[in-house]
Amino acid sequence: MVKMLFVLPLLIFASVTFAQCVGCPEEELDVGCESSEPCGDCFIQSLVAEDASNDAGGGIDLSWTIAVDVAIPDSMVLERLDSGGVWSPITTLQPADGRKTDSGLENGQQYSYRIVPFYGGIAEPASEAVSAVPSKQWIHTGRIWMLVILTLISIVVFYFIEQGKRGKELYIRRIAGLTAVEDAVGRATEMGRPVLYIPGIMDMDDIQTIASMVILGRVAMKTAEYGSPLLVPTCRSVVMSVAQEIVKESYIQVGRPDAYKRESINYITDDQFGYAAGVDGIMVRQKPAAIFMLGTFYAESLILAETGRSVGAIQIAGTAMPSQIPFFIAACDYTLIGEELFAASAYLSKEPKLLGSLRGQDMAKLFFMVIIVIGVLSATLGEAWAPAMKVADFLKQITSVE
Amino acid sequence: MRLVIPLAITFVAGMIMILQFFVPATQSVGESLQEWYMIVASAAIFLGAINLLNVHVHKIRFKAPNWKYSPVTIAGFSVMIITGIFFGIEPGKPFDYMFTQMMVPMGATMFSLLAFFVASAAFRAFRASNWRATLLLLSAFIVMLGRVPIGGMISPKIPLISEWIMQVPNLAGQRAVMIGAAMGMVATSLRMIFGIERSYLGGAD
Amino acid sequence: MSTFVEKLGSIDRRIIFIVMALAVILPLAFRMSLPIKIGEGPSKDMYDAVEALPNGSTVLLSFDYDPSTMPELQPMAIAMAQQLMTKDIKIVSLALWPMGVSLGNEALISVSDSLGKEEYLDWVNLGYKTGGGVLIVRMGSDIKSVFPVDYDGNSVDEMPIMDNINKLSDFDMIISLSAGDPGIPSWVMMAGDRYDIPIGGGCTAVSAPQFYPYLGTGQLVGLLGGLKGAADYETMVRVGVEDAPAGTATPGMAAQSVAHLVIMLFIILGNISYLAGKKKKRGAK
Numbered sequence: 001m002v003k004m005l006f007v008l009p010l011l012i013f014a015s016v017t018f019a020q021c022v023g024c025p026e027e028e029l030d031v032g033c034e035s036s037e038p039c040g041d042c043f044i045q046s047l048v049a050e051d052a053s054n055d056a057g058g059g060i061d062l063s064w065t066i067a068v069d070v071a072i073p074d075s076m077v078l079e080r081l082d083s084g085g086v087w088s089p090i091t092t093l094q095p096a097d098g099r100k101t102d103s104g105l106e107n108g109q110q111y112s113y114r115i116v117p118f119y120g121g122i123a124e125p126a127s128e129a130v131s132a133v134p135s136k137q138w139i140h141t142g143r144i145w146m147l148v149i150l151t152l153i154s155i156v157v158f159y160f161i162e163q164g165k166r167g168k169e170l171y172i173r174r175i176a177g178l179t180a181v182e183d184a185v186g187r188a189t190e191m192g193r194p195v196l197y198i199p200g201i202m203d204m205d206d207i208q209t210i211a212s213m214v215i216l217g218r219v220a221m222k223t224a225e226y227g228s229p230l231l232v233p234t235c236r237s238v239v240m241s242v243a244q245e246i247v248k249e250s251y252i253q254v255g256r257p258d259a260y261k262r263e264s265i266n267y268i269t270d271d272q273f274g275y276a277a278g279v280d281g282i283m284v285r286q287k288p289a290a291i292f293m294l295g296t297f298y299a300e301s302l303i304l305a306e307t308g309r310s311v312g313a314i315q316i317a318g319t320a321m322p323s324q325i326p327f328f329i330a331a332c333d334y335t336l337i338g339e340e341l342f343a344a345s346a347y348l349s350k351e352p353k354l355l356g357s358l359r360g361q362d363m364a365k366l367f368f369m370v371i372i373v374i375g376v377l378s379a380t381l382g383e384a385w386a387p388a389m390k391v392a393d394f395l396k397q398i399t400s401v402e
Numbered sequence: 403m404r405l406v407i408p409l410a411i412t413f414v415a416g417m418i419m420i421l422q423f424f425v426p427a428t429q430s431v432g433e434s435l436q437e438w439y440m441i442v443a444s445a446a447i448f449l450g451a452i453n454l455l456n457v458h459v460h461k462i463r464f465k466a467p468n469w470k471y472s473p474v475t476i477a478g479f480s481v482m483i484i485t486g487i488f489f490g491i492e493p494g495k496p497f498d499y500m501f502t503q504m505m506v507p508m509g510a511t512m513f514s515l516l517a518f519f520v521a522s523a524a525f526r527a528f529r530a531s532n533w534r535a536t537l538l539l540l541s542a543f544i545v546m547l548g549r550v551p552i553g554g555m556i557s558p559k560i561p562l563i564s565e566w567i568m569q570v571p572n573l574a575g576q577r578a579v580m581i582g583a584a585m586g587m588v589a590t591s592l593r594m595i596f597g598i599e600r601s602y603l604g605g606a607d
Numbered sequence: 608m609s610t611f612v613e614k615l616g617s618i619d620r621r622i623i624f625i626v627m628a629l630a631v632i633l634p635l636a637f638r639m640s641l642p643i644k645i646g647e648g649p650s651k652d653m654y655d656a657v658e659a660l661p662n663g664s665t666v667l668l669s670f671d672y673d674p675s676t677m678p679e680l681q682p683m684a685i686a687m688a689q690q691l692m693t694k695d696i697k698i699v700s701l702a703l704w705p706m707g708v709s710l711g712n713e714a715l716i717s718v719s720d721s722l723g724k725e726e727y728l729d730w731v732n733l734g735y736k737t738g739g740g741v742l743i744v745r746m747g748s749d750i751k752s753v754f755p756v757d758y759d760g761n762s763v764d765e766m767p768i769m770d771n772i773n774k775l776s777d778f779d780m781i782i783s784l785s786a787g788d789p790g791i792p793s794w795v796m797m798a799g800d801r802y803d804i805p806i807g808g809g810c811t812a813v814s815a816p817q818f819y820p821y822l823g824t825g826q827l828v829g830l831l832g833g834l835k836g837a838a839d840y841e842t843m844v845r846v847g848v849e850d851a852p853a854g855t856a857t858p859g860m861a862a863q864s865v866a867h868l869v870i871m872l873f874i875i876l877g878n879i880s881y882l883a884g885k886k887k888k889r890g891a892k
Binding site (some may be wrong): 433509 | 868
């Protein structure tokens with residue numbers, strides 16, 4: 001499987017290079033060779049109407065070219081033929097626009113358009129009328145490669161999950177921040193102080209918050225086992241509800257439902273720095289012995305981490321926000337960098353299925369690393385050797401999304 | 403059944419969202435789901451407000467430690483809501499006055515704490531303990547000087563080197579973290595959509 | 608002597624805070640000013656991208672911040688509005704952050720009044736809606752269903768500025784002044800990449816490094832990073848404009864310069880102490 005991941009991009013490279021070298025036509029393709037009907041001295045030339053591509057229907061794309069030897073009109077009006085057979089203006093166009101999409105139309109019905117140029121407020125003869133029928137598309141042609149890549153990643157991830165389920169031993173490197181979770185909770189228990197868990201400032205639609213909730217479940221199991229109070233102030237009310245359920249379930253799982261305190265998981269405010277002020281207040285007043293800051297953080301990260309440090313807490317932070325990682329490294333004892341945050345659940349649970357998905361994730365990353373190396377090399381070589389640049393362009397095309 | 407229903411909802415919603423990205427014809431279903439999310443997110447604001455009041459009323463009633471702060475919270479909350487509802491939020495109204503004259507400076511004050519914390523964290527963390535740390539230290543000095551006019555006054559090359567550090571080594575590091583994190587996001591999403599990760603439902607398997 | 612030097616490494620952080628406060632307050636109090644030189648960079652790219660828009664274009668300006676980050680982002684909002692309105696570019700604004708909407712309104716009203724522009728004809732503030740990225744995706748297909756009325760409750764269908772604006776791709780550029788999420792990343796991923804619209808932005812200094820990858824790939828046409836970005840923009844917008852109102856970012860640059868020097872001084876002191884301690888340990892061995 002690993003070899004395949006190396007070989008696949010190389011095959012792509014080889015096949016594209018080969019295709020470019022063998023039998024490729026010398027002459028350039030004439031992109032703008034669409035035939036245009038001569039239209040006398042009309043300003044608008046070759047007005048084209050076609051069903052809007054890659055949409056859910058209801059749209060028609062209009063494009064036109066303009067005559068260079070005719071005076072530019074003051075304004076232009078796009079007209080559509082209505083059901084009564086009357087041309088109705090729908091919008092004003094700028095001569096240089098070149099294209100316009102008419103949306104909100106009914107699928108399957110034919111629509112006709114023409115453009116009327118105005119000189120000094122007087123309408124000149126309209127362009128020739130063009131028609132098109134809007135329809136919905138069943139596949140987004142600009143995203144096919146993305147679908148292929150996503151399918152490939154999914155297959156790799158599921159392959160390794162299956163390997164994990166079959167009992168294959170999967171190595172996972174030591175992540176200091178996660179190994180320290182138990183020590184941190186233990187320390188809080190010894191000192192008789194609470195554990196503070198901060199799940200970031202974003203809502204439940206943020207994947208880092210979801211990853212944080214998963215870790216919260218594991219941390220809550222530890223605090224329930226050790227009997228340490230757990231405080232979870234949240235910045236979003238939906239996060240509060242989810243956190244309450246997760247912590248409650250964790251306490252039930254370890255047989256300590258009596259120790260669960262719903263009011264310890266509370267909503268503070270949606271306001272970023274209002275939340276930072278509220279959490280700082282909790283730190284200063286309650287002096288937690290262990291602080292977890294896992295999730296999405298912005299400028300408040302250092303305010304929280306420095307205050308946590310000033311109260312002498314052991315601090316474990318983790319975020320995929322690149323700009324906040326340096327602050328956490330400077331002020332916290334342990335920092336989970338980027339993807340380590342998403343690996344936490346697998347690491348803490350050691351479940352084979354989750355470990356398998358981690359291996360799959362690593363393999364997918366390896367695949368992209370090989371693609372990047374080939375891309376960089378081919379783009380560099382392409383400066384001197386045209387086929388290599390075609391490979392770079394091809395890789396750019398398959399990794400771009402419309 | 404307690405687990406099956408949420409797992410099924412996650413699977414169906416996740417698949418619809420993936421599908422609508424690749425199949426334009428199904429976009430309306432995805433848009434409906436997004437509208438539902440917006441409605442739920444808006445309604446959750448009330449959930450938060452009720453919880454906030456509950457927690458603080460509970461603190462006052464049972465004279466919990468530091469309960470004296472709670473009446474201030476409740477008063478601030480009530481005054482903002484009442485003035486907003488009864489007098490409107492347009493410029494010149496009491497709500498707007500409190501927003502611009504209280505909220506704005508208080509928020510800015512919290513943000514400005516960063517200056518102090520950056521200074522103390524930098525003082526503690528930047529130590530030339532080995533050649534890599536020294537390199538980091540020198541880069542930090544150049545960027546700090548290059549981002550302010552005084553850097554250009556010392557040498558016109560400092561802002562250029564600063565911009566190069568931001569555009570090249572910084573960019574490489576940022577991209578590495580972003581690509582790694584993106585792969586983590588994809589794998590986490592797949593684990594959740596396919597019910598492999600279910601500890602967020604209470605750690606049950 | 609060695610003991611004193613060693614002690615420097617563990618200065619009470621309250622002393623650092625006091626010195627830092629003085630480093631910020633004194634230059635502001637004495638109105639210290641430093642000349643701002645504009646070189647090539649993301650601020651200049653942002654300015655040039657807006658300058659390249661033809662007169663009569665329409666730009667979506669999103670105020671994705673709140674009062675806490677106002678000192679850095681509000682000067683950008685004002686300078687940006689000045690440049691756009693001076694060039695007769697129409698502004699449709701909104702906010703993905705609840706408190707950004709009134710801050711944005713304040714900036715738009717002040718600039719519009721000074722330049723004699725008309726609301727609904729030259730600019731409009733659509734207000735705030737929750738949803739972040741989801742909201743942007745919805746706007747991609749139909750803006751008027753997401754914002755049927757503006758901030759003041761007037762129907763957008765009746766506004767001349769919204770005549771040709773139905774979805775995101777009708778804008779010539781989107782500019783997000785962003786303090787976090789939702790903000791620049793949401794606009795880049797949900798609008799720029801999907802509908803091929805140029806995206807520009809302004810952000811706080813601490814979050815600027817994270818947006819450099821977007822600049823490198825062209826997903827952002829320009830970026831104003833922190834007070835420096837705001838001061839650069841104010842300076843560029845004021846060039847050639849008579850009686851242009853003074854901005855608030857430019858005077859702040861002197862204070863920021865001194866503050867940076869103070870931080871560097873503390874780092875140097877910390878390192879002197881660290882090296883002295885290291886030397887002492889070696890000597891003892």
